[in-house]
Amino acid sequence: MTSPEIVRAFAPTGRLRAAINLGNAVLAGRDATGAAKGVSVDLARRFAERLGVAIELAVFETAGASVDAVAREAADIGFFAIDPLRGEAIRFTPPYVLIEGCFLVRQDSPLQANEEVDRPGIRVVAGKGSAYDLFLSRELKQAQLVHAPSSQAVLQHFLDSGAEVAAGVKQQLEKDAAPLGGLRLLPGRFMVIRQAMGCARSRGEAAAAELARFVEEMKASGFVADALARHGVQGASVA
Template sequence: MKTDEILRELAPQGAIRTAINLGNPVLAGRDAATGELAGVSVDLAREVGRRLEVEIEFIPFDAAGKVTQAVSSGELDMMFLAVDPVRAAEILFTAPYVVIEGTYLVREDATYQAVDELDHAGARIAVGQGAAYDLFLTRHLKQASLERAATSPDAIALFVAQQLDAAAGVRQPLAAYAADHPGYRVLPGRFTAIEQGMGVPRGREIARAWLQDFVEDVKKTGLVKMLLDRHGQSAASVAPPAAGWSVF
């Protein structure tokens, strides 16, 4: 692939307009001292820019669902999101670069000891609207109901305020909340392994093909593992090679 062909799809306005989802603190956040965007996905985006010699224009979002909406309205060229068939209606995904556990936060005195015990009649679970675990649980829960908040942090607040049965989310921020708030705990195990990939709007096949090669390279060469270690993200693991992995 020629660089100019890639850039016509990946940077049609001269810079790669890149979504950074601050709703997933495992992969992105703001530097406590400077307020600048930081994290694994931020560093990977910068590496894309370095290799293609193009500017990266970061656009932060506080929830993954808002990223998908921005794709629909033509505001983005590249994004870092959990791979999901609902999102694939708008986004061409690469294979995942990291895998993150989705689990539940419950009260300390709750009877639940395993994630599958939450799926019963009358159970109410807080989720962030449009988050990967919202999409997954919407498809897989048979009896429990979902109560949606605007963002993943808001889902924890909703769970506490309304005395719901659980809050669903990425393990790390749930565990951080439990550590800071006595009376809460995170269930062992997971209800899903959230596969985080890179994506471009549908119709940009050349850009997706280049990013797919990029993802496999940064996994193979150890860059993803180095970035996870640099940012102290033990809650995520490097995704396996893409052989046998299918794009929706």
């Protein structure tokens, strides 16, 4: 039984407000009716059940908007890629899913390896505020980082701008590029994106510890693996 103090820490309004980011197709999307679905939605519902409160989904198109909602306590929990900049306002659980960040280029591009991307004259398109955008903003020393408004807009922005490289979650890039042809992923990955749950630091140590316990239990019980299979997610692994 979850203590009343923990329930109040997570659901001060009487409902658990969960920020769902549609910017990562591996973890969330919309069903035929337009309602949010996915691994993160399943975890949010299960955590609300654990607390004994109703769930309220706050759906966002970008990771940045989702992070902001939790940081300013407009939402109680969220689902994020772990990043030190985000960690200034949000306390993360251990990761529950690992996802690959990859580079995509045109078929005739001279680039053949991830290590060749960080060069003068190379423009890399990334979704503004995404985990891989934050990572590349620190890691790229010579290439120019160009921002698309969202992760879903990366490929079109890459094509329209004539940039040399698109960066993103492997599954999203593969899905968006498949109908077009003439594009290819560079072998391997440039980063591993560690997906976690999180709450505002202001919710306190006990709340953060409870959320971390929940994530570890969901991994150990097989809930996360089952959710990935149920939603047909391929290429992502349980952390």
